[in-house]
Amino acid sequence: MKTIAKERVDEITKQTAEPAWLKDSRLKAFESYLKTPTPCNRDENWHRTEVDSLDLTTLNVIVSDSKEVKAGKEPDVIAAALAHLGKQLPFIYTTPQSVEIGNADSALLSKGVIFCSLKTALTQHADLLNKYLSSGDLSTPDFAHNDKFYLMNQSLFNCGAFFYVPKNVILESPVLNVFTSGEESSIAVFPRVIIIVEDGAKAEFVNISTSARKTATDNTALSLINSSIETVVGQGATLSYLDVSDFSDNTFAVSRVYNEVKRDASLHSSTIALGGWQIKSDIQTNLKEPGAKSDIRGVVLGAGSERYSFNTIQDHIAPDTSSTINFRVALKDSSSSAYLGTIRVSKQGQRTDSTQSNKNLLLGANAHADSIPKLEILADDVKCSHGATVGPADKEQIFYLMSRGLNNLEAEELIVTGFFRQVVQSCPVDGAGDWINNLVAEKILSSKKA
Amino acid sequence: MAAREPLLKIEDLWVSVEGKDILKGVNLTINPGEVHAIMGRNGSGKSTLSYTLMGHPRYQITGGSIIFKGEEIGELPPNERAKKGLALAFQYPVAIPGVSVSNFLRASVKAVRGKDIPVKEFRQELKAQMALLEVKDEFLSRYINDGFSGGEKKRLEILQMTLLKPALAVLDETDSGLDIDALKVVSTGINTLATKETAVLLITHYQRILNYVKPDFVHVFQSGQIVKTGGSELSEELEARGYDWVTQELTPSGVA
Ligand SMILES: Nc1ncnc2c1ncn2[C@@H]1O[C@H](COP(=O)(O)OP(=O)(O)OP(=O)(O)O)[C@@H](O)[C@H]1O
Ligand SMILES: [Mg+2]
Numbered sequence: 001m002k003t004i005a006k007e008r009v010d011e012i013t014k015q016t017a018e019p020a021w022l023k024d025s026r027l028k029a030f031e032s033y034l035k036t037p038t039p040c041n042r043d044e045n046w047h048r049t050e051v052d053s054l055d056l057t058t059l060n061v062i063v064s065d066s067k068e069v070k071a072g073k074e075p076d077v078i079a080a081a082l083a084h085l086g087k088q089l090p091f092i093y094t095t096p097q098s099v100e101i102g103n104a105d106s107a108l109l110s111k112g113v114i115f116c117s118l119k120t121a122l123t124q125h126a127d128l129l130n131k132y133l134s135s136g137d138l139s140t141p142d143f144a145h146n147d148k149f150y151l152m153n154q155s156l157f158n159c160g161a162f163f164y165v166p167k168n169v170i171l172e173s174p175v176l177n178v179f180t181s182g183e184e185s186s187i188a189v190f191p192r193v194i195i196i197v198e199d200g201a202k203a204e205f206v207n208i209s210t211s212a213r214k215t216a217t218d219n220t221a222l223s224l225i226n227s228s229i230e231t232v233v234g235q236g237a238t239l240s241y242l243d244v245s246d247f248s249d250n251t252f253a254v255s256r257v258y259n260e261v262k263r264d265a266s267l268h269s270s271t272i273a274l275g276g277w278q279i280k281s282d283i284q285t286n287l288k289e290p291g292a293k294s295d296i297r298g299v300v301l302g303a304g305s306e307r308y309s310f311n312t313i314q315d316h317i318a319p320d321t322s323s324t325i326n327f328r329v330a331l332k333d334s335s336s337s338a339y340l341g342t343i344r345v346s347k348q349g350q351r352t353d354s355t356q357s358n359k360n361l362l363l364g365a366n367a368h369a370d371s372i373p374k375l376e377i378l379a380d381d382v383k384c385s386h387g388a389t390v391g392p393a394d395k396e397q398i399f400y401l402m403s404r405g406l407n408n409l410e411a412e413e414l415i416v417t418g419f420f421r422q423v424v425q426s427c428p429v430d431g432a433g434d435w436i437n438n439l440v441a442e443k444i445l446s447s448k449k450a
Numbered sequence: 451m452a453a454r455e456p457l458l459k460i461e462d463l464w465v466s467v468e469g470k471d472i473l474k475g476v477n478l479t480i481n482p483g484e485v486h487a488i489m490g491r492n493g494s495g496k497s498t499l500s501y502t503l504m505g506h507p508r509y510q511i512t513g514g515s516i517i518f519k520g521e522e523i524g525e526l527p528p529n530e531r532a533k534k535g536l537a538l539a540f541q542y543p544v545a546i547p548g549v550s551v552s553n554f555l556r557a558s559v560k561a562v563r564g565k566d567i568p569v570k571e572f573r574q575e576l577k578a579q580m581a582l583l584e585v586k587d588e589f590l591s592r593y594i595n596d597g598f599s600g601g602e603k604k605r606l607e608i609l610q611m612t613l614l615k616p617a618l619a620v621l622d623e624t625d626s627g628l629d630i631d632a633l634k635v636v637s638t639g640i641n642t643l644a645t646k647e648t649a650v651l652l653i654t655h656y657q658r659i660l661n662y663v664k665p666d667f668v669h670v671f672q673s674g675q676i677v678k679t680g681g682s683e684l685s686e687e688l689e690a691r692g693y694d695w696v697t698q699e700l701t702p703s704g705v706a
Contacts, residue, residue, distance in 0.1 A: 395507070396544045400594075401554070402528040403504045403538055404610065405561030414557065418548025418593070 004056045004188075006030065009155050011061075019126050021134065029154035036148045048338035048370065049280050049309050054252060059188035059224055061156065068092075068117055071102035077210055078102070078178055081244075084435035085206065091176035092117055094159050094191070096184050108171070114164040115175045118192055121162035129162065132196055132232065141258040141284040142313060149254045149280075153228040157192035160227075163205055167198040167234075174204035174242070174429050181223055183212045185250055188224040195241070199234040199262075204429050205241050211248035222277070227255040233265040235289070240268040240428040244439070247276035249304065257283040261321075264291035268428050271298045272436055273308055274443055284313040287321035297423045298327035301416065301440055302335030302367070303447050313342045314356075316349040316382075325356040328423050330416045331367035332447060341386065342374040349379045356386040361419050363393050363412060413444040455520060457482045457618055457649050458503075464513035465502050465674075472498045474674035475514070480618065483646040487660060487685060488653045490671030491693055496653045497541050498674075500622045504538040505531050519617070532562050535617030539607035539624045541653075545595040551606065552576075552590040555613065562614050579612045583639050600627040608639040619643055620651045625659040637662030657689040670696050 009030045013023045039046040071093055074082065078091055090108065092115070093100040099117045108115065114125060121129055143150040161177040179191050197203050209225065225247065233239045247253050253276045261267050273279050285294045300308050314323040329337045337360065345352045360369035371388035393415060401411035417424075417437050425433045458480040465473035472495050480486055490496055502509045503516065505528040516524050523531055546554075555576065560566050567575075580587070583605050595603050604624050611619045621640065628636055640663050644650045652665065660668075660682060668684040669676045670693070678684070678696055688696070 394544070397546050399504075399506055399528060400540070400544045400546070401558075403532060404554075404558040404614070405529050405532040406557060407529050407561070408527070410557065410561065414549045414554065415546065418546055421548035 004061070004152070004156070008061050012156060012158060018122055019130070021130055022122065025133065026155045029151050033148060033151035033155055036146060036151055038148055044372070045282075045311055045340060046280075046309070048307055048336060049278055050307070054222065054224065056188065056224070058186065059222075060186055061158070061188045068099045068101050068120055071100035074102065075178075075180070077180065077208060078176065080438075081176060081178075081206065081208060081435060084431040084438070085176070085429065086173055086431065089173060089176055090115055091178055092161050094161075094177075094179045095182050096187060096189065097182070099159070111169045112166040113169060113171070114162060116162055118157070118160035118162050118194070121194075125162065125164070128164065129194070132194070140260075140286060141256070143256050143258075143282055143284070147256065147282070149226050150228060150256045153190045153192060153226050153256065157190045157228065159189065160192035160194070163193075163195045163203070165197045165201040165203040168200040169198075170202045171204065174206045174240070176206045176208065178208040178210075179225075180209070181211045181225060181247075181251065185223050188226070191225070191227045193227070193229045195229070195231040195239065197231070197233050197237045197239045200236045201234065202238040203240075205239065206429060206432075207241070207243045209243075209245040209247070209253070211251050223251050225251055225253045227253070229255065229257045231257075231259045231267070233259070233261045233267050235263040235265060237262070238266045238268075241270070242427060242429050242432055243269070243271045244274070244436070245272070245276065245279070246274040246439070246443075247279075249275075249277050249306075251276045252278045253280070255281045257281070259283070259285040259294065261285060261287050261292040261294055263289035265293070267294045267296075269294070269296045270423070270427050270432070271310075272439070273298070273300045273310075274439055275303075276306060278307045278309075280309045282311045282313070284315065285323065286315045286317055287323060289318045290320040292318065292321045294323045296323070296325045297427070298329075299420050299423055299436065299440075300327070300329040300337055301332075301443055302330070302337060303332040303443065304335060305333070306335040308335070308337040309340075310337070311340045311342075312356075313344065314354060316343070316345040316352040316354065319348055319350040319352075319379075321349065322353040324354070325358075326423050327358045328361075328420050329359070329369055330361040330419055331364055331369060332412075332444075333364040334366035334368075335364065336368040338370040338372075339388075340372045340374065342376065343384055343386065344376040345379045345382050345384070347378045350381045352379060352382040352384070354382070354384045358388045359419070360388075360390040361393055361416065362391065363416070409445050409447065413441050416440060416444060454481055456480060456517075457519065459517040460514070461517075462514035463502070463511065463516060465498060466510050466512050467498065467508060471512070472509075472674055473502065476674070476676055478669065478676060480649050480651065482617065483644075483649055484667065485644050485650045485652065485663060485665045487665040487668045488651065488671050488676075489655065489668065489685060489688055494671045495674040496671050497622055499671075500538055500541075500620045500651075500653060503531075503536065503620055504528055529561065532614070532616075533564065537611055537614050537616035537619050539604075539611055539619065539621045541622040541626070543595045543603045543607055545593070545598070547593050547596045549594050550591055551594055554594055555590075555610065558610070559613055576613065579609055582642065583609050583612070584635050585609055601629060601632045604628060604636060605632070605639075608636050608643070611643050612639055615643075616648060618649045618651065620653070622653045623655065624652075625654050625656060633658065634662070657685050660685050672696065
């Protein structure tokens with residue numbers, strides 16, 4: 001992998017007229033970035049991801065300086081989501097050319113809720129943002145220290161969103177942050193999303209990332225979407241986060257999610273990955289104070305030669321915390337997936353209750369799945385369980401459905417949505433279950449017959 | 451008298467599984483609306499015949515032909531056979547966790563009829579059949595055969611047959627494992643199914659079911675072949691005398 005030049009960072013800081021503290025933090029991250037070795041296939045965490053062919057010097061780093069404008073007609077991707085989740089939900093729509101705001105809700109504003117592009121936040125809410133970014137809280141994930149892509153994002157982030165929910169504000173419906181790389185290729189984009197839910201508040205956030213068109217694999221026109229998502233769930237607060245991504249075959253999508261969960265707070269997080277050349281995603285959840293709870297789910301539907309690599313880390317730092325992880329992966333054709341699930345319990349983490357489950361359904365004859373659980377437990381009074389399965393689709397199930405008139409793909413679609421159901425149906429965001437089922441069905445039914 | 455075209459004509463059908471011959475020259479003709487019963491020992495090949503008719507990929511046709519509605523169907527995928535009007539109620543229906551009965555039934559009826567049915571209309575039709583077969587509403591939201599008792603599975607199979615209204619319903623031991631009340635209910639289902647439009651091929655071990663559903667023909671299956679065919683009296687004779695009687699009768703030891 002060829003790296004990026006320092007001028008890129010300078011360009012960004014110059015063009016966006018950022019506060020000095022942010023410029024410092026970008027440069028600091030860039031220094032660490034230079035010192036950090038490029039991951040290679042020998043790393044346990046990277047062994048199914050191919051990074052050698054990524055040449056960052058050829059990528060066009062998008063520095064959109066665009067102001068927020070009011071959205072015109074809703075793009076299809078948003079219309080489809082809103083049809084299931086609620087017609088009037090506020091959204092931010094970011095493309096390499098523009099940032100659009102839709103369905104702005106004055107009721108949210110009057111409650112002190114902030115939902116805006118990261119750029120706007122850096123000018124209008126810089127102090128508030130600085131309070132969180134400089135608190136040190138957000139610098140604790142593993143990847144803050146050793147991950148080249150995370151550091152790349154921290155020095156170069158150039159779009160994204162900020163969602164702030166003040167103390168004791170209860171929101172019953174989600175806001176949508178939608179990013180698309182459009183039809184552009186050979187670009188590098190670094191979205192950063194920051195979600196702060198203050199003590200006693202309750203909120204939902206939906207993050208959608210796409211590229212406009214599925215193109216044939218063309219490595220010469222590769223794009224990098226390198227995202228960072230940070231959430232802080234305050235004492236007694238609840239955050240439901242839903243992430244849906246569907247990229248084209250020439251997109252390398254890296255994402256780093258860091259969740260920080262405080263005393264008696266709950267985090268529900270569902271990640272739905274539906275496409276991309278390679279998807280490399282780390283999700284770390286730190287259960288920082290007693291009573292913190294997290295529920296992390298994932299759904300992966302691979303096809304063609306897509307590669308997915310998910311790495312979850314549950315860090316039980318305080319006593320009396322609990323976490324559940326449920327990842328389901330269905331792979332068609334010669335797609336592959338590597339899941340690495342770490343449960344970590346510190347010495348103080350007594351009475352931790354943690355379960356982890358990863359199931360893989362192989363639909364394609366050449367599909368491949370790895371599942372690696374990792375337990376690092378230092379406390380002695382803990383309840384931890386983990387389980388993983390990898391297996392082919394049941395031919396008798398396919399035959400049963402086909403004998404009742406369904407064709408091969410229709411049968412596969414029912415089996416896969418059935419396989420995902422347990423993870424999808426209890427997603428706390430209203431309407432999300434049907435929406436996800438539709439997206440899954442679309443991907444399967446639009447694929448070529450096996 | 452002009453000869454009717456048979457609905458199904460199986461001629462000298464040979465089928466193997468994993469290289470082993472299971473069916474060894476089956477001949478069977480079924481006309482529209484007829485009820486045929488097949489009886490025979492465990493392992494004689496009855497389910498192999500039913501799977502082969504429906505097109506299970508594991509069963510390889512090594513000889514002979516299956517003509518259904520005038521067309522050779524041996525190469526058709528199972529869903530095309532279903533659309534042509536063939537249906538199989540499984541001896542051992544498989545569970546499909548996560549797929550609700552109601553979703554599946556609607557998808558299935560839509561696929562077989564080749565058009566979408568308005569939700570309300572479908573509900574009404576479904577409710578009527580469910581009442582007839584005494585299937586409780588809660589089954590609709592459950593997953594296909596998941597955690598169903600043996601008898602519940604059989605009821606769901608018959609329910610599907612009555613919804614799909616095939617030209618030929620192959621019922622593989624749909625009467626096995628049922629209590630007396632369930633047997634009556636399932637028999638009622640089979641009788642509503644067996645009309646001028648629907649022929650039935652009933653695979654069974656028990657004379658009992660034939661008291662409710664009168665077959666036009668009874669066939670005895672043995673070692674991958676139909677070795678004897680008669681009217682409904684044949685099943686009573688089998689019940690009284692067992693399969694050995696057929697075997698002995700076929701052994702040409704008494705030939706002068
Ligand atoms: N997949 C298979 N692999 C090996 N042998 C098989 C397979 N399927 C069927 N057979 C064999 O074929 C023969 C016929 O089986 P089949 O299930 O058709 O019998 P059946 O007449 O339906 O019996 P039953 O009355 O017990 O249902 C048996 O000897 C069985 O073991
Ligand atoms: Mg059988």
